[in-house]
Amino acid sequence: MNQPLAYVHPGAKIAKNVVIEPFTTIYSNVTIGEGTWIGSNVTIMEGARIGKNCNIFPGSVISAVPQDLKYDDEDTLTVIGDNVTIRECVTINRGTTDKMKTVIGNNCLIMAYCHIAHDCIVGNNCIFSNNSTLAGHINVGDYVVLAGMTAVHQFVSIGNHAFVTGGSLVRKDVPPYVKAGREPLSYVGINSVGLRRRGFTTEKIREIQDIYRMLYQKNYNNTQASDLIEAEMEATPERDEILQFIKNSHRGIMKGYFKSN
Structure with missing residues:
Protein backbone atom coordinates (compact mmCIF):
# COMPACT_ATOMS: atom_id res chain seq x y z
CA MET A 1 0.00 0.00 0.00
CA ILE A 138 -34.19 4.25 -5.15
CA ASN A 139 -34.38 0.49 -4.66
CA VAL A 140 -32.74 -1.73 -7.28
CA GLY A 141 -32.98 -5.53 -7.13
CA ASP A 142 -30.40 -8.18 -8.05
CA TYR A 143 -29.10 -8.73 -11.60
CA VAL A 144 -30.51 -5.41 -12.85
CA VAL A 145 -28.93 -3.94 -16.00
CA LEU A 146 -29.24 -0.25 -16.80
CA ALA A 147 -27.97 0.55 -20.29
CA GLY A 148 -26.11 3.79 -20.91
CA MET A 149 -27.51 7.20 -19.94
CA THR A 150 -30.49 5.84 -18.02
CA ALA A 151 -31.97 8.33 -15.55
CA VAL A 152 -34.05 6.99 -12.65
CA HIS A 153 -36.51 9.21 -10.75
CA GLN A 154 -36.34 9.40 -6.96
CA PHE A 155 -38.25 6.77 -4.96
CA VAL A 156 -38.51 4.39 -7.95
CA SER A 157 -38.10 0.63 -7.47
CA ILE A 158 -36.62 -1.70 -10.10
CA GLY A 159 -37.24 -5.44 -9.70
CA ASN A 160 -34.80 -8.35 -9.91
CA HIS A 161 -33.46 -9.29 -13.36
CA ALA A 162 -34.92 -6.23 -15.08
CA PHE A 163 -33.22 -4.68 -18.13
CA VAL A 164 -33.68 -0.99 -18.96
CA THR A 165 -32.67 0.17 -22.44
CA GLY A 166 -30.24 3.02 -23.03
CA GLY A 167 -31.32 6.64 -22.73
CA SER A 168 -34.41 5.75 -20.72
CA LEU A 169 -36.19 8.03 -18.29
CA VAL A 170 -37.51 5.81 -15.49
CA ARG A 171 -40.43 7.57 -13.81
CA LYS A 172 -42.42 4.52 -12.69
CA ASP A 173 -41.53 1.26 -10.97
CA VAL A 174 -40.08 -1.45 -13.23
CA PRO A 175 -41.29 -4.96 -12.27
CA PRO A 176 -39.00 -8.01 -12.04
CA TYR A 177 -37.81 -9.98 -15.09
CA VAL A 178 -38.89 -7.42 -17.72
CA LYS A 179 -37.31 -5.38 -20.50
CA ALA A 180 -38.23 -1.71 -20.33
CA GLY A 181 -37.88 0.62 -23.29
CA ARG A 182 -39.39 3.32 -25.49
CA GLU A 183 -40.60 6.75 -24.36
CA PRO A 184 -42.46 6.97 -22.11
CA LEU A 185 -40.87 3.91 -20.56
CA SER A 186 -42.99 0.83 -21.19
CA TYR A 187 -43.03 -2.93 -21.00
CA VAL A 188 -41.46 -4.36 -24.17
CA GLY A 189 -41.16 -8.03 -23.17
CA ILE A 190 -39.38 -10.06 -20.55
CA ASN A 191 -35.62 -10.18 -20.18
CA SER A 192 -35.39 -13.64 -21.73
CA VAL A 193 -31.74 -13.33 -22.79
CA GLY A 194 -30.65 -12.37 -19.28
CA LEU A 195 -32.78 -15.07 -17.70
CA ARG A 196 -31.32 -17.79 -19.95
CA ARG A 197 -27.82 -16.63 -19.11
CA ARG A 198 -28.64 -17.05 -15.42
CA GLY A 199 -29.98 -20.58 -15.80
CA PHE A 200 -33.74 -20.04 -15.99
CA THR A 201 -35.40 -22.93 -17.82
CA THR A 202 -37.56 -22.53 -20.91
CA GLU A 203 -40.58 -23.54 -18.84
CA LYS A 204 -39.86 -20.91 -16.19
CA ILE A 205 -39.36 -18.21 -18.82
CA ARG A 206 -42.67 -19.20 -20.42
CA GLU A 207 -44.38 -18.98 -17.04
CA ILE A 208 -43.07 -15.44 -16.53
CA GLN A 209 -44.16 -14.50 -20.06
CA ASP A 210 -47.67 -15.77 -19.35
CA ILE A 211 -47.88 -13.66 -16.20
CA TYR A 212 -46.87 -10.48 -18.01
CA ARG A 213 -49.09 -11.27 -20.97
CA MET A 214 -52.04 -11.23 -18.59
CA LEU A 215 -50.82 -8.04 -16.92
CA TYR A 216 -49.85 -6.03 -19.99
CA GLN A 217 -51.54 -7.46 -23.06
CA LYS A 218 -55.10 -7.95 -21.86
CA ASN A 219 -57.62 -5.21 -21.12
CA TYR A 220 -57.30 -5.49 -17.36
CA ASN A 221 -56.22 -2.89 -14.86
CA ASN A 222 -53.42 -3.87 -12.48
CA THR A 223 -55.77 -4.97 -9.71
CA GLN A 224 -57.88 -7.12 -12.03
CA ALA A 225 -54.81 -8.66 -13.63
CA SER A 226 -53.22 -9.39 -10.25
CA ASP A 227 -56.38 -11.09 -9.01
CA LEU A 228 -56.58 -13.25 -12.15
CA ILE A 229 -52.89 -14.16 -11.99
CA GLU A 230 -53.29 -15.22 -8.36
CA ALA A 231 -56.47 -17.18 -9.07
CA GLU A 232 -55.52 -18.89 -12.33
CA MET A 233 -51.74 -19.40 -12.23
CA GLU A 234 -49.87 -21.87 -10.09
CA ALA A 235 -48.16 -20.36 -7.07
CA THR A 236 -44.40 -20.15 -7.66
CA PRO A 237 -41.69 -17.93 -6.17
CA GLU A 238 -41.56 -15.90 -9.40
CA ARG A 239 -45.33 -15.43 -9.58
CA ASP A 240 -45.49 -14.35 -5.96
CA GLU A 241 -42.52 -12.01 -6.37
CA ILE A 242 -44.20 -10.25 -9.28
CA LEU A 243 -47.53 -9.93 -7.45
CA GLN A 244 -45.81 -8.64 -4.32
CA PHE A 245 -43.87 -6.07 -6.33
CA ILE A 246 -47.07 -4.74 -7.91
CA LYS A 247 -48.83 -4.65 -4.54
CA ASN A 248 -45.97 -2.75 -2.88
CA SER A 249 -45.43 -0.24 -5.70
CA HIS A 250 -45.75 3.32 -4.41
CA ARG A 251 -45.22 5.15 -7.68
CA GLY A 252 -47.18 2.64 -9.78
CA ILE A 253 -45.65 0.26 -12.28
CA MET A 254 -44.81 1.30 -15.83
CA LYS A 255 -47.50 0.77 -18.46
CA GLY A 256 -47.58 -1.62 -21.35
CA TYR A 257 -46.62 -0.13 -24.70
CA PHE A 258 -50.11 -0.49 -26.10
CA LYS A 259 -51.79 1.13 -23.12
CA SER A 260 -52.26 4.82 -22.55
CA ASN A 261 -49.40 6.33 -20.53
Whole structure:
Protein backbone atom coordinates (compact mmCIF):
# COMPACT_ATOMS: atom_id res chain seq x y z
CA MET A 1 0.00 0.00 0.00
CA ASN A 2 2.82 2.35 0.86
CA GLN A 3 2.28 5.25 -1.53
CA PRO A 4 3.95 8.41 -0.29
CA LEU A 5 1.83 10.52 -2.65
CA ALA A 6 -1.51 9.22 -1.32
CA TYR A 7 -3.08 10.62 1.86
CA VAL A 8 -4.69 8.12 4.23
CA HIS A 9 -6.13 9.48 7.45
CA PRO A 10 -4.83 7.66 10.54
CA GLY A 11 -8.44 6.92 11.52
CA ALA A 12 -9.09 4.89 8.37
CA LYS A 13 -9.05 1.10 8.67
CA ILE A 14 -7.29 -0.33 5.64
CA ALA A 15 -6.57 -4.04 5.16
CA LYS A 16 -2.89 -4.88 4.75
CA ASN A 17 -2.97 -5.89 1.07
CA VAL A 18 -5.04 -2.95 -0.22
CA VAL A 19 -3.31 -1.02 -3.01
CA ILE A 20 -3.76 2.75 -2.99
CA GLU A 21 -2.33 4.63 -5.95
CA PRO A 22 -0.81 8.14 -5.80
CA PHE A 23 -2.87 11.32 -5.30
CA THR A 24 -5.76 9.49 -3.66
CA THR A 25 -7.31 10.88 -0.46
CA ILE A 26 -8.94 8.66 2.16
CA TYR A 27 -10.71 10.34 5.07
CA SER A 28 -11.25 9.18 8.64
CA ASN A 29 -14.04 6.71 9.48
CA VAL A 30 -13.39 4.65 6.34
CA THR A 31 -13.02 0.86 6.15
CA ILE A 32 -11.54 -0.92 3.10
CA GLY A 33 -11.41 -4.72 2.82
CA GLU A 34 -8.68 -7.06 1.63
CA GLY A 35 -7.55 -7.19 -1.96
CA THR A 36 -9.13 -3.87 -2.99
CA TRP A 37 -7.39 -1.59 -5.47
CA ILE A 38 -7.90 2.17 -5.28
CA GLY A 39 -6.73 4.03 -8.39
CA SER A 40 -5.13 7.44 -8.47
CA ASN A 41 -7.09 10.65 -7.80
CA VAL A 42 -9.87 8.83 -5.95
CA THR A 43 -11.54 10.53 -2.98
CA ILE A 44 -13.06 8.29 -0.30
CA MET A 45 -14.85 10.37 2.32
CA GLU A 46 -16.14 9.69 5.82
CA GLY A 47 -18.62 6.87 6.26
CA ALA A 48 -17.36 4.64 3.44
CA ARG A 49 -17.43 0.89 4.07
CA ILE A 50 -15.81 -0.84 1.11
CA GLY A 51 -15.62 -4.61 0.84
CA LYS A 52 -13.03 -7.08 -0.41
CA ASN A 53 -11.52 -7.31 -3.90
CA CYS A 54 -13.08 -4.11 -5.20
CA ASN A 55 -11.56 -1.95 -7.95
CA ILE A 56 -12.15 1.80 -7.84
CA PHE A 57 -10.87 3.70 -10.86
CA PRO A 58 -9.43 7.24 -11.06
CA GLY A 59 -11.60 10.25 -10.45
CA SER A 60 -14.29 8.52 -8.39
CA VAL A 61 -15.72 10.15 -5.26
CA ILE A 62 -17.18 7.73 -2.72
CA SER A 63 -19.31 8.71 0.30
CA ALA A 64 -19.50 12.46 -0.26
CA VAL A 65 -22.25 14.25 1.66
CA PRO A 66 -25.69 13.96 0.02
CA GLN A 67 -26.84 16.53 -2.50
CA ASP A 68 -29.89 17.07 -0.32
CA LEU A 69 -30.64 20.41 1.35
CA LYS A 70 -32.27 18.60 4.29
CA TYR A 71 -29.01 16.86 5.15
CA ASP A 72 -27.70 18.21 8.46
CA ASP A 73 -24.35 16.47 8.88
CA GLU A 74 -25.85 13.25 10.21
CA ASP A 75 -23.43 10.35 10.74
CA THR A 76 -24.40 8.20 7.74
CA LEU A 77 -22.70 5.57 5.57
CA THR A 78 -21.93 4.38 2.07
CA VAL A 79 -21.70 0.57 2.09
CA ILE A 80 -20.12 -1.17 -0.89
CA GLY A 81 -20.00 -4.97 -1.07
CA ASP A 82 -17.29 -7.36 -2.28
CA ASN A 83 -16.00 -7.71 -5.85
CA VAL A 84 -17.43 -4.38 -6.97
CA THR A 85 -15.87 -2.49 -9.87
CA ILE A 86 -16.39 1.27 -9.90
CA ARG A 87 -15.09 2.89 -13.07
CA GLU A 88 -13.81 6.40 -13.75
CA CYS A 89 -15.48 9.46 -12.18
CA VAL A 90 -18.35 7.62 -10.50
CA THR A 91 -19.97 9.48 -7.60
CA ILE A 92 -21.75 7.66 -4.78
CA ASN A 93 -23.24 9.78 -1.97
CA ARG A 94 -23.82 8.60 1.56
CA GLY A 95 -27.26 8.31 3.14
CA THR A 96 -29.55 10.69 5.01
CA THR A 97 -31.93 10.12 7.92
CA ASP A 98 -34.21 8.17 5.56
CA LYS A 99 -32.12 4.98 5.49
CA MET A 100 -28.90 6.27 7.08
CA LYS A 101 -26.91 4.61 4.32
CA THR A 102 -26.46 4.10 0.61
CA VAL A 103 -25.77 0.47 -0.31
CA ILE A 104 -24.18 -1.24 -3.32
CA GLY A 105 -24.34 -5.06 -3.22
CA ASN A 106 -21.72 -7.63 -4.22
CA ASN A 107 -20.33 -8.27 -7.72
CA CYS A 108 -21.62 -5.05 -9.26
CA LEU A 109 -20.12 -3.14 -12.19
CA ILE A 110 -20.70 0.61 -12.07
CA MET A 111 -19.36 2.09 -15.31
CA ALA A 112 -17.82 5.52 -15.85
CA TYR A 113 -19.62 8.72 -14.86
CA CYS A 114 -22.52 7.00 -13.10
CA HIS A 115 -24.08 8.79 -10.14
CA ILE A 116 -25.78 7.00 -7.24
CA ALA A 117 -27.49 9.39 -4.86
CA HIS A 118 -28.27 9.19 -1.14
CA ASP A 119 -30.31 6.35 0.33
CA CYS A 120 -30.23 4.16 -2.77
CA ILE A 121 -30.19 0.42 -2.11
CA VAL A 122 -28.67 -1.56 -5.00
CA GLY A 123 -28.69 -5.36 -5.03
CA ASN A 124 -26.07 -7.89 -6.12
CA ASN A 125 -24.71 -8.56 -9.62
CA CYS A 126 -26.00 -5.31 -11.12
CA ILE A 127 -24.53 -3.55 -14.15
CA PHE A 128 -24.98 0.20 -14.59
CA SER A 129 -23.63 1.37 -17.95
CA ASN A 130 -21.95 4.71 -18.55
CA ASN A 131 -23.68 7.89 -17.36
CA SER A 132 -26.56 6.10 -15.66
CA THR A 133 -27.96 8.20 -12.82
CA LEU A 134 -29.95 7.23 -9.75
CA ALA A 135 -31.72 9.97 -7.81
CA GLY A 136 -32.28 9.53 -4.08
CA HIS A 137 -34.24 6.79 -2.29
CA ILE A 138 -34.19 4.25 -5.15
CA ASN A 139 -34.38 0.49 -4.66
CA VAL A 140 -32.74 -1.73 -7.28
CA GLY A 141 -32.98 -5.53 -7.13
CA ASP A 142 -30.40 -8.18 -8.05
CA TYR A 143 -29.10 -8.73 -11.60
CA VAL A 144 -30.51 -5.41 -12.85
CA VAL A 145 -28.93 -3.94 -16.00
CA LEU A 146 -29.24 -0.25 -16.80
CA ALA A 147 -27.97 0.55 -20.29
CA GLY A 148 -26.11 3.79 -20.91
CA MET A 149 -27.51 7.20 -19.94
CA THR A 150 -30.49 5.84 -18.02
CA ALA A 151 -31.97 8.33 -15.55
CA VAL A 152 -34.05 6.99 -12.65
CA HIS A 153 -36.51 9.21 -10.75
CA GLN A 154 -36.34 9.40 -6.96
CA PHE A 155 -38.25 6.77 -4.96
CA VAL A 156 -38.51 4.39 -7.95
CA SER A 157 -38.10 0.63 -7.47
CA ILE A 158 -36.62 -1.70 -10.10
CA GLY A 159 -37.24 -5.44 -9.70
CA ASN A 160 -34.80 -8.35 -9.91
CA HIS A 161 -33.46 -9.29 -13.36
CA ALA A 162 -34.92 -6.23 -15.08
CA PHE A 163 -33.22 -4.68 -18.13
CA VAL A 164 -33.68 -0.99 -18.96
CA THR A 165 -32.67 0.17 -22.44
CA GLY A 166 -30.24 3.02 -23.03
CA GLY A 167 -31.32 6.64 -22.73
CA SER A 168 -34.41 5.75 -20.72
CA LEU A 169 -36.19 8.03 -18.29
CA VAL A 170 -37.51 5.81 -15.49
CA ARG A 171 -40.43 7.57 -13.81
CA LYS A 172 -42.42 4.52 -12.69
CA ASP A 173 -41.53 1.26 -10.97
CA VAL A 174 -40.08 -1.45 -13.23
CA PRO A 175 -41.29 -4.96 -12.27
CA PRO A 176 -39.00 -8.01 -12.04
CA TYR A 177 -37.81 -9.98 -15.09
CA VAL A 178 -38.89 -7.42 -17.72
CA LYS A 179 -37.31 -5.38 -20.50
CA ALA A 180 -38.23 -1.71 -20.33
CA GLY A 181 -37.88 0.62 -23.29
CA ARG A 182 -39.39 3.32 -25.49
CA GLU A 183 -40.60 6.75 -24.36
CA PRO A 184 -42.46 6.97 -22.11
CA LEU A 185 -40.87 3.91 -20.56
CA SER A 186 -42.99 0.83 -21.19
CA TYR A 187 -43.03 -2.93 -21.00
CA VAL A 188 -41.46 -4.36 -24.17
CA GLY A 189 -41.16 -8.03 -23.17
CA ILE A 190 -39.38 -10.06 -20.55
CA ASN A 191 -35.62 -10.18 -20.18
CA SER A 192 -35.39 -13.64 -21.73
CA VAL A 193 -31.74 -13.33 -22.79
CA GLY A 194 -30.65 -12.37 -19.28
CA LEU A 195 -32.78 -15.07 -17.70
CA ARG A 196 -31.32 -17.79 -19.95
CA ARG A 197 -27.82 -16.63 -19.11
CA ARG A 198 -28.64 -17.05 -15.42
CA GLY A 199 -29.98 -20.58 -15.80
CA PHE A 200 -33.74 -20.04 -15.99
CA THR A 201 -35.40 -22.93 -17.82
CA THR A 202 -37.56 -22.53 -20.91
CA GLU A 203 -40.58 -23.54 -18.84
CA LYS A 204 -39.86 -20.91 -16.19
CA ILE A 205 -39.36 -18.21 -18.82
CA ARG A 206 -42.67 -19.20 -20.42
CA GLU A 207 -44.38 -18.98 -17.04
CA ILE A 208 -43.07 -15.44 -16.53
CA GLN A 209 -44.16 -14.50 -20.06
CA ASP A 210 -47.67 -15.77 -19.35
CA ILE A 211 -47.88 -13.66 -16.20
CA TYR A 212 -46.87 -10.48 -18.01
CA ARG A 213 -49.09 -11.27 -20.97
CA MET A 214 -52.04 -11.23 -18.59
CA LEU A 215 -50.82 -8.04 -16.92
CA TYR A 216 -49.85 -6.03 -19.99
CA GLN A 217 -51.54 -7.46 -23.06
CA LYS A 218 -55.10 -7.95 -21.86
CA ASN A 219 -57.62 -5.21 -21.12
CA TYR A 220 -57.30 -5.49 -17.36
CA ASN A 221 -56.22 -2.89 -14.86
CA ASN A 222 -53.42 -3.87 -12.48
CA THR A 223 -55.77 -4.97 -9.71
CA GLN A 224 -57.88 -7.12 -12.03
CA ALA A 225 -54.81 -8.66 -13.63
CA SER A 226 -53.22 -9.39 -10.25
CA ASP A 227 -56.38 -11.09 -9.01
CA LEU A 228 -56.58 -13.25 -12.15
CA ILE A 229 -52.89 -14.16 -11.99
CA GLU A 230 -53.29 -15.22 -8.36
CA ALA A 231 -56.47 -17.18 -9.07
CA GLU A 232 -55.52 -18.89 -12.33
CA MET A 233 -51.74 -19.40 -12.23
CA GLU A 234 -49.87 -21.87 -10.09
CA ALA A 235 -48.16 -20.36 -7.07
CA THR A 236 -44.40 -20.15 -7.66
CA PRO A 237 -41.69 -17.93 -6.17
CA GLU A 238 -41.56 -15.90 -9.40
CA ARG A 239 -45.33 -15.43 -9.58
CA ASP A 240 -45.49 -14.35 -5.96
CA GLU A 241 -42.52 -12.01 -6.37
CA ILE A 242 -44.20 -10.25 -9.28
CA LEU A 243 -47.53 -9.93 -7.45
CA GLN A 244 -45.81 -8.64 -4.32
CA PHE A 245 -43.87 -6.07 -6.33
CA ILE A 246 -47.07 -4.74 -7.91
CA LYS A 247 -48.83 -4.65 -4.54
CA ASN A 248 -45.97 -2.75 -2.88
CA SER A 249 -45.43 -0.24 -5.70
CA HIS A 250 -45.75 3.32 -4.41
CA ARG A 251 -45.22 5.15 -7.68
CA GLY A 252 -47.18 2.64 -9.78
CA ILE A 253 -45.65 0.26 -12.28
CA MET A 254 -44.81 1.30 -15.83
CA LYS A 255 -47.50 0.77 -18.46
CA GLY A 256 -47.58 -1.62 -21.35
CA TYR A 257 -46.62 -0.13 -24.70
CA PHE A 258 -50.11 -0.49 -26.10
CA LYS A 259 -51.79 1.13 -23.12
CA SER A 260 -52.26 4.82 -22.55
CA ASN A 261 -49.40 6.33 -20.53
